[in-house]
Amino acid sequence: MKRPGLWLAVGALTAGIVLLGAAGCGSSSGGGGSVGSSAPGGQSNVPHVNGGTLKVAAHGDIDFIDPALAYYQTSWQVEYATCVKLLNYPDKSGDAGKVLTPEAASAMPTVSPDGKTYTFTVPAGKYKFNTGEPVTAATFQHALERDLSPKQASYFGATFLTDIQGASGYKGLPAHVSGIKVTGDKLAITLTEKDAGFLSKVATPFACAIPKDTPVNSKGVQSIAGAGPFYIANWVQHRSLVLKKNPYYKGPRPRYLDEIDYTQLTIDQNQGTLELKNGQLDYCPDCVPGSENFQLNQEFGPDGSSTKQTGNQRFFITPAAIISYFALNTARPTFQNPLVRQAVNWAIDRPAIEKPYGYGYGTPGDKILPPALPGSQFEKSLYPVTSPTAQDISKAKALIKQAGVKTPLTAIEYSTAGTPSVSQADAVLTANLAKIGITVKPKYFTRALQFQNEGTKGVAMDIANEGWIEDYPDPYDFMNILLSGDNIPKTGGNNFSYFNVPKYNQQMDHANTLSGNARYQAYGSIATDMMQNNPPWAPWLYTNNIDFFGPKVGCTVDTPSYIMDLTTMCLRK
Amino acid sequence: MVRYVIRRLLWAVVLFIAVTVVTYIIFFMIPLDPARLAAGKSATPQEVKAVAHRLYLDRPIYQQYLHFLSQLVFHGSLGYSFNDRQSVNSSIFAAAPVTASLVLGGAVVWMLIAVPIGILSALKPRSVLDRSAMVGVLCGISAHPVWIGLMASYIFGYKLNLLPIQGYCNLRGGAEGQPCGGPVDWFTHMLMPWIVFAVLYAAIYVRMIRANVMETLNEDYVRTARAKGAPESIVMRRHVLRNAMLPVVTMLGMDIAIALGGAVLIEEVFGLPGLGDLAIQSVYQFDLPKIVGVTVFASVLVIGFNLLVDLLYAWIDPRIRLA
Numbered sequence: 063m064k065r066p067g068l069w070l071a072v073g074a075l076t077a078g079i080v081l082l083g084a085a086g087c088g089s090s091s092g093g094g095g096s097v098g099s100s101a102p103g104g105q106s107n108v109p110h111v112n113g114g115t116l117k118v119a120a121h122g123d124i125d126f127i128d129p130a131l132a133y134y135q136t137s138w139q140v141e142y143a144t145c146v147k148l149l150n151y152p153d154k155s156g157d158a159g160k161v162l163t164p165e166a167a168s169a170m171p172t173v174s175p176d177g178k179t180y181t182f183t184v185p186a187g188k189y190k191f192n193t194g195e196p197v198t199a200a201t202f203q204h205a206l207e208r209d210l211s212p213k214q215a216s217y218f219g220a221t222f223l224t225d226i227q228g229a230s231g232y233k234g235l236p237a238h239v240s241g242i243k244v245t246g247d248k249l250a251i252t253l254t255e256k257d258a259g260f261l262s263k264v265a266t267p268f269a270c271a272i273p274k275d276t277p278v279n280s281k282g283v284q285s286i287a288g289a290g291p292f293y294i295a296n297w298v299q300h301r302s303l304v305l306k307k308n309p310y311y312k313g314p315r316p317r318y319l320d321e322i323d324y325t326q327l328t329i330d331q332n333q334g335t336l337e338l339k340n341g342q343l344d345y346c347p348d349c350v351p352g353s354e355n356f357q358l359n360q361e362f363g364p365d366g367s368s369t370k371q372t373g374n375q376r377f378f379i380t381p382a383a384i385i386s387y388f389a390l391n392t393a394r395p396t397f398q399n400p401l402v403r404q405a406v407n408w409a410i411d412r413p414a415i416e417k418p419y420g421y422g423y424g425t426p427g428d429k430i431l432p433p434a435l436p437g438s439q440f441e442k443s444l445y446p447v448t449s450p451t452a453q454d455i456s457k458a459k460a461l462i463k464q465a466g467v468k469t470p471l472t473a474i475e476y477s478t479a480g481t482p483s484v485s486q487a488d489a490v491l492t493a494n495l496a497k498i499g500i501t502v503k504p505k506y507f508t509r510a511l512q513f514q515n516e517g518t519k520g521v522a523m524d525i526a527n528e529g530w531i532e533d534y535p536d537p538y539d540f541m542n543i544l545l546s547g548d549n550i551p552k553t554g555g556n557n558f559s560y561f562n563v564p565k566y567n568q569q570m571d572h573a574n575t576l577s578g579n580a581r582y583q584a585y586g587s588i589a590t591d592m593m594q595n596n597p598p599w600a601p602w603l604y605t606n607n608i609d610f611f612g613p614k615v616g617c618t619v620d621t622p623s624y625i626m627d628l629t630t631m632c633l634r635k
Numbered sequence: 636m637v638r639y640v641i642r643r644l645l646w647a648v649v650l651f652i653a654v655t656v657v658t659y660i661i662f663f664m665i666p667l668d669p670a671r672l673a674a675g676k677s678a679t680p681q682e683v684k685a686v687a688h689r690l691y692l693d694r695p696i697y698q699q700y701l702h703f704l705s706q707l708v709f710h711g712s713l714g715y716s717f718n719d720r721q722s723v724n725s726s727i728f729a730a731a732p733v734t735a736s737l738v739l740g741g742a743v744v745w746m747l748i749a750v751p752i753g754i755l756s757a758l759k760p761r762s763v764l765d766r767s768a769m770v771g772v773l774c775g776i777s778a779h780p781v782w783i784g785l786m787a788s789y790i791f792g793y794k795l796n797l798l799p800i801q802g803y804c805n806l807r808g809g810a811e812g813q814p815c816g817g818p819v820d821w822f823t824h825m826l827m828p829w830i831v832f833a834v835l836y837a838a839i840y841v842r843m844i845r846a847n848v849m850e851t852l853n854e855d856y857v858r859t860a861r862a863k864g865a866p867e868s869i870v871m872r873r874h875v876l877r878n879a880m881l882p883v884v885t886m887l888g889m890d891i892a893i894a895l896g897g898a899v900l901i902e903e904v905f906g907l908p909g910l911g912d913l914a915i916q917s918v919y920q921f922d923l924p925k926i927v928g929v930t931v932f933a934s935v936l937v938i939g940f941n942l943l944v945d946l947l948y949a950w951i952d953p954r955i956r957l958a
Contacts, residue, residue, distance in 0.1 A: 117814065123916075125719055133675065215689060217674045217682060280689075281720040296811040299721060300729075300916075301908055304811050325814045326802055328916065329906050332785065333801040336793045342800065510921050511667045551680045554671055 108374075108616035110632035115321040116615070119329045119337070121348040127297050128282035129270035130209045130216040135531075135625065136327075136347060138267050142624035143305060143322070144288035145270035146189045146197055146313070148182050148249070149261060151535070151623050153315055153630050155380075159621045160436050160535050162265055165189075165313070166197055166289075170261075177256035177575065178227075180264075182249045190310035191273055192293035199249040201271045203242050204235075206251075208278055209268050211235050215280040219268035222533075225260065227252045235278055258577040262536040291317040291629045300327055305628070318617060318632035335610065338376075344612040344633075347625060352420035352483075355379070358610055359422060374634070376611045379422045380620045383434040383532040384605035385540070386424065388475075388491070388525050389516075389558035390598060396473050396500070396524045400596040401465035407445040407593070408458035410494045412602045414449060418486035424603040430540065430589040432604040434622050437537035440586020444593050450494075458498045469499030473524035476516055479506035488527065517555040526558040529605070535623050537585035542570050545598055559598035566592060643945060647938045654934040658927050659700050668692075669921055673717045690717055703927065713931060714924035718917075723928035726913060731932070733803055734909035737901060738894040740825055741832035742887065748837040753844025754876075760849065768841055775838030784831045784904035791827060799824050801906035828905045832898060836890060843886065847879035854878070885944055892940030895933070 124140060126132040132141060150165040152158065164170055166189055171180040187196040209219035210226070211234035223229055227241025241252040253260060263269075271289045287293055291313070292305040303324040307317065325343075334349030335358075343349075350358065361368045362377035369375045390397040390406060397403050412426035428445040431438035446454050462469060473495065478484050485506070492502040502525065507515060516526045533539050543549060547562025548571075566588060573584035592598060609626050611618065617632035670687035671678070678686070687693045691702060706712045713723035756765040792800035802815070804824045809816025815824065851857065852875060860870045899911030910929055917925035 131720075212685075215686075217678055217686060221675070221678060221682065281715070298813075299719065300726075302811075302813050323814070326906055328908070328912065330801060330903060333788060333904070333906055336789065336800050340793055340796070508667070510672050511665070514666075514668055514671055553668075554674075554678065554680050554683050 108632070109635040110318060110616050111635055112318055112632075113320045114318075114633040115323055116319050116628075116631055116633070117342075117344045117612075118322060118324045119326040119334055119343050119346045119349065120324060121329055121331050121334060121346065123300060123327050124297075124303055124324070126282040127284075127286055127294050127303070128279070129205070129267050129272060129286070130214050130219050131282045132267060133218050139347060139624050139626070139628065140294070140303065140305065140324075141267040141270060142290075142621070143292045143628040144290045144294055144308075145267055146289040147265055147267075147269055147271065148184070148202055149265045151265065151621060153619055153621065153627050155620045155622070157436075159619075159623070162261055166202070166271060177258070178254075179250055179252045180260065182251075184247050184249055186247055189271070189289045189313060190308075191271075191287040191289045192306075192308045192310060193273065193287045194310055195273055195287070197271045197289050199244045199247050201274060202249055202269065203238070203244045204274050204276070205269060205272045206242055207232075207235055207239050208272070208276065210239055211278050213280060214278045216268070222263040222266060222268055225253045225255065225257050227254050256575045258575055258581055259536050259538040261577075262534040262538075266534050291315050292322065295321075302326065316617075316630045318630075322628055322631075338610050338612050341612045341614065344615045345609075345626070345631070347609065350608045350610050352423060355423070355608060356421040362610070372613075374613065374616070376613065376615070378607075378609045378618070378620065378626075380607045380609070381425060381432070381434045382605055382607045382625070383432045383535060383622065384424075384529065385427075385430075385432050385601055386527075386529045386603040386605065387430075387599040387601040389528050390600060391521075391524050391526070391558070391560055392562075392598060393560035394522075394524055396471050399465040399467060401461045402467060402471070402500075403597045403600070405458040405461035405465075405498055406495065406500070406600045407597055408454050408461065409450060409498045410600055410602060411449045411490060412447055414494075415487045415490045415602050418483040418490075420483070422606055422608060424605040426602060427604050428593070428601055430545075430593060430599065430601060431537055431586065432532075432540075434535075434604070435532060435537060435540065436535055437582035437585040437589075440583045441589040441593075444590070455497055462498050471500045473500050473502050474522060475502050475504045475525040475527060476512050476521075476523045477504050477506055477527040478509050478512055480508070484527065491525075491527075514554075516558045517551075518553050519550065519555065519560070523558075528558055530556075532623075537582065537589075538570075538574055541585060541589065542574060545592070546570055561598035563596060566596075639949065640946065643942050647942055650938055651931075651934055655704070655927065655931060656700065658930045659696065659703075662923050662926060663696050665921075667921060669717055669923055672921055707931070713928035716917075716922050716925050718920045718922045718925070723924045726925060727910065727928055727932050730908060730910045730913045731895075732806075733907050734895055734898060734902070734911065736803075736806070736821070736825055737828055737832060737898050737907060737909060738891055740829045741836070741894070741898075741901075742891055744829045745833035745837040745840060746887070748833060749840035749844055752837075753841045754848055754871075756841065756845045757848035757852065765845075768845075772838040772841050775834045778834070780831060780835055780900050781904055783834055784828075784901060787827050787831055788905065798827050801904070803905075803907045828901050828907060831904075832894075832901045840883065840886070844879065844883060847882060848875060851875045851879040881948065885948060888940045888944030888947070889937075892937040895936045895940075 120136045122134060122136045124137045125134045126137060129141060129145065132138065146166050148165065148167045149162045152163055166184050167182040168185050169183065171182045173180055184199040184202065186198040189197040206223060208214055209216045209223055210229050210232050213234050226239060228239040232239050243250045273287050276283060276286065284297065288308060291308060291311050293308045294303065295306040296304040305322040307320055329349065331349050331351040334343065334346045335354055337343040338346055338349060358377045360366055362375065363369065364375055390403045392398055407428060416424055416426050426447045428443055428447055429438060429441045431441050475488060477488050488504045495502050515521055516523060530540060530544060544556055545561050547567045549555060549557050550560055550562060569588050573581060573588060576584055607625050614633050615631055616634040617630050619627045619630045621627050670690055670692050671683050673690065674683045674686040691699055703714060706714060715722055716726065752768050756768045759765055788800045791797045802824055804815035804820035806818060806821040857870060857874050860874050899915060902909045902911040913925065914929045917929060
């Protein structure tokens with residue numbers, strides 16, 4: 063009997079199997095696991111052309127081009143190429159890139175004996191905007207006062223500058239802030255209290271030089287001149303951004319390209335990676351999905367197959383000043399005893415917690431200060447950063463016994479919903495702590511709600527699965543913000559351990575008055591002491607920056623504060 | 636007919652208000668403080684309070700809603716984004732043409748596929764063409780649009796380099812820095828999204844048209860027309876298709892309207908900065924004005940298109956007018 067339908071069904075089934083096979087072909091992802099670092103900071107000094115246009119896209123977005131408002135990482139990366147500041151970080155990777163050096167200022171500022179007044183000398187005309195207007199001391203006065211103007215609604219900028227005398231109660235431009243004075247080429251900034259971290263704050267893009275006629279605009283200006291190596295020639299919000307060479311720039315920073323075109327923002331990561339692979343894009347700062355890291359490293363990493371053939375490393379994994387940690391709530395019974403918190407640090411399997419995030423995601427660690435942050439070199443590593451041994455677990459159990467607490471203890475963990483890697487990591491944590499008599503009960507929230515709930519005093523939470531990215535490379539931005547007992551408001555706090563030890567509060571306040579190596583040493587010692595005797599956290603990871611370039615790009619430098627440096631990039635010959 | 640139109644318009648207004656009220660209620664049921672988000676991670680409680688006041692978030696919900704409604708009715712304004720502080724109107728009007736390009740072009744493609752295949756399948760049931768079409772329909776309905784999109788851009792964009800992998804080019808020319816612009820670039824960038832977008836709908840419409848045509852072919856008036864000696868082309872055009880396509884018109888209007896609210900998946904895969912992408916970004920950022928703005932815009936489109944379809948239906952089919 064004729065059964066044409068049967069043959070068609072068989073044909074359809076065969077076609078389906080072939081299609082499934084095609085879907086399965088292509089890049090395979092390797093397993094998770096830590097990696098050694100790639101060539102640090104990219105590579106420079108390659109034969110290159112002078113000029114050309116770099117085609118860039120971004121998975122993230124550029125929130126504003128107005129320095130008073132911009133806060134996204136991509137925005138700050140752009141501003142590093144377009145801004146001139148009183149002080150700036152050099153176009154270098156590693157430790158050399160963390161040292162503040164004078165830029166518009168002729169030298170580091172003189173500091174008054176009481177440590178509250180910083181005087182900068184700003185030679186007029188040393189730098190000029192792309193319009194030809196010279197940068198002067200008054201330029202920076204305008205920029206700072208604009209940030210502090212209530213009508214500008216510069217939430218982030220104002221937070222960093224509130225210590226300036228007269229900032230609180232300032233009504234806004236055209237009036238002046240009493241603590242910011244200009245006399246000729248001298249700019250004097252007076253603070254309400256000593257703050258040696260002030261120089262790091264004034265080196266953020268909020269203090270970028272802006273033309274004196276830049277109006278106060280709470281919605282953010284849509285175009286702005288730049289005095290850096292590049293300026294923003296065009297911006298279509300959420301779509302594109304064009305940087306062009308500033309014809310008046312005479313500074314020492316490198317600059318090989320004529321133009322940098324962000325041709326697309328909020329690009330899909332998979333698509334962006336494909337375009338980078340075949341050269342349709344030159345650079346995309348956040349394009350690589352975690353599942354592609356292994357394959358890309360195999361091919362384009364420092365020892366990649368393609369790198370060996372062409373000599374051109376295109377894939378970079380670089381440590382960033384970003385920490386992942388479990389905040390242990392000291393205000394609730396479970397983790398009130400420091401010995402229990404020490405036990406947690408001995409018992410958790412940091413590499414295993416990291417594994418679900420995929421290859422190259424980060425480096426397991428146990429310190430409060432990430433390795434990329436100044437001061438980290440003075441903090442000691444005390445707990446296992448590899449999988450804990452039987453001895454480590456026994457030690458943890460002994461600490462629990464010594465604490466005299468009744469097990470099993472229950473710990474409610476607040477974590478982020480909607481991300482499989484997070485819940486898998488939480489499962490590892492749960493298994494780790496079960497071994498020492500702590501039962502973890504995860505509760506999941508959307509990220510914003512999690513953050514809000516954790517910051518509400520009295521919250522019924524014992525562990526917060528958290529992370530923190532530096533705003534500027536200084537230990538204050540981690541320790542005082544996240545661990546000072548002076549920073550525990552009723553709502554909206556960041557001290558999720560509710561850690562409030564007067565001794566450490568005073569030590570951190572004192573460390574903030576120090577500068578240079580003494581500052582970093584002080585913070586490093588405090589962090590070591592905390593983790594040794596009274597750990598507020600169980601830190602477990604420092605996230606990496608992942609960068610993948612098209613085949614034409616060279617001269618890449620990864621800076622500690624602004625990720626890949628746009629100004630040093632070049633097109634290969 | 637006039638009373639019918641007035642009645643439909645009044646219902647449209649009621650529906651619109653209901654949608655906006657429900658959106659507000661759902662948003663505020665989530666125990667999240669948008670002012671805290673907008674103020675940033677390092678803000679003090681005083682700073683958060685100031686932000687809440689600036690964003691009108693310290694008023695009772697009903698006052699916020701009435702403020703929003705008055706701005707919309709008297710000033711045509713959907714407010715300002717909490718996140719990027721720009722006018723929601725401008726964000727939507729920038730995104731809408733992109734989604735319109737995708738949906739309207741996709742609709743043309745899916746009808747160009749569905750109508751001839753659906754009719755031919757109905758005219759030659761159980762033939763090789765018919766069975767192949769039904770297999771195609773099954774694949775089109777079963778395969779996820781995201782998978783189809785990613786495979787298409789991988790094969791045709793990356794491997795074969797025939798079409799762009801992703802991205803959007805303005806029809807009227809690109810802004811500075813845009814790698815493309817103008818009708819040709821617009822067309823080549825939209826071709827793959829159109830086809831991927833059309834696959835699912837074409838599959839559904841082939842089945843629907845096939846069923847409608849087959850049912851209509853058996854009607855008495857068709858048999859009468861043939862018995863009177865009318866050529867087959869006239870029978871098909873004047874009697875079969877006109878009746879068979881009525882439900883298709885209804886569905887087409889509704890599908891286009893719904894898709895105009897945001898063809899989210901296709902926009903995400905192909906990097907099209909349309910309403911779907913805008914909706915996703917605004918939900919991630921918990922940006923109430925944009926969430927409400929997109930919802931309002933989509934609702935207006937759906938309600939408007941439905942009204943248009945109903946009026947068109949009444950015009951095509953006099954029986955509905957008289958009912």
